[in-house]
Amino acid sequence: MEYKFNGDTALINGTWKSIRELISELPEEEFNVLAKARAIDHFLNTNRFCGRCGAPMEQADDKDIKYAKRCSSKNCEGHIKISYPVYSIAAIIAITRNDGNELLLGHNMAWQPKRVSLLAGFMQPGETLEECAKREIMEESGLRISSIRYVNSQPWPFPSNIMAGFYAEADENSEAKPDGQELDSLYWLTREEIKNIMAGNYNGKGLFLPKKGSLARKLITLWLNGNI
Numbered sequence: 001m002e003y004k005f006n007g008d009t010a011l012i013n014g015t016w017k018s019i020r021e022l023i024s025e026l027p028e029e030e031f032n033v034l035a036k037a038r039a040i041d042h043f044l045n046t047n048r049f050c051g052r053c054g055a056p057m058e059q060a061d062d063k064d065i066k067y068a069k070r071c072s073s074k075n076c077e078g079h080i081k082i083s084y085p086v087y088s089i090a091a092i093i094a095i096t097r098n099d100g101n102e103l104l105l106g107h108n109m110a111w112q113p114k115r116v117s118l119l120a121g122f123m124q125p126g127e128t129l130e131e132c133a134k135r136e137i138m139e140e141s142g143l144r145i146s147s148i149r150y151v152n153s154q155p156w157p158f159p160s161n162i163m164a165g166f167y168a169e170a171d172e173n174s175e176a177k178p179d180g181q182e183l184d185s186l187y188w189l190t191r192e193e194i195k196n197i198m199a200g201n202y203n204g205k206g207l208f209l210p211k212k213g214s215l216a217r218k219l220i221t222l223w224l225n226g227n228i
């Protein structure tokens with residue numbers, strides 16, 4: 001399949017569609033191919049000139065990867081060092097308390113009202129993913145977490161990221177409070193309450209969950225079914 005991109009929309013079969021909507025519409029394997037194409041498109045568009053010397057970039061002869069690039073100047077170190085797409089990595093964390101019976105969901109101030117999801121954030125240089133998870137959760141909610149373990153991952157094409165999903169437990173005596181900068185509300189919800197949200201009748205609070213097909217939704221569903 002051939003894709004074209006314009007920001008976070010993709011041209012598929014003659015129709016422009018939001019990539020965020022396609023998460024729920026495409027089978028996982030197809031969405032991952034789309035994510036790869038988006039990452040390569042972003043790489044080619046943002047690597048037209050060498051970051052070392054400013055000369056134009058040219059196609060590198062890497063027999064396995066057709067989209068690799070290198071600096072066209074033979075005087076530049078970049079001529080022998082091939083460039084590949086770089087992915088930003090984010091940790092997304094399903095945090096529970098009360099013997100795993102309550103799950104933490106938050107509302108990000110940039111989102112539409114009442115939409116809630118797991119807490120997440122980008123890894124900084126020099127961090128492990130587990131350190132990233134701890135720092136992001138501390139920054140956004142003031143909560144200390146432990147027993148962090150990796151569960152699953154997903155290419156996240158906005159434009160070129162990978163989400164790594166974790167499960168963690170909130171430390172006893174550690175309270176979650178929204179930071180007021182990224183998050184404005186946090187909810188500890190039981191399985192019963194989340195099932196009610198899915199059924200569209202959560203006590204009039206009107207919350208709604210991440211889209212089907214997203215890693216956040218997958219982690220929530222795994223927890224709901226007692227699989228993490």
Ligand SMILES: [Zn+2]
Nearest residue numbers: 050053071076
């Ligand atoms: Zn160069």
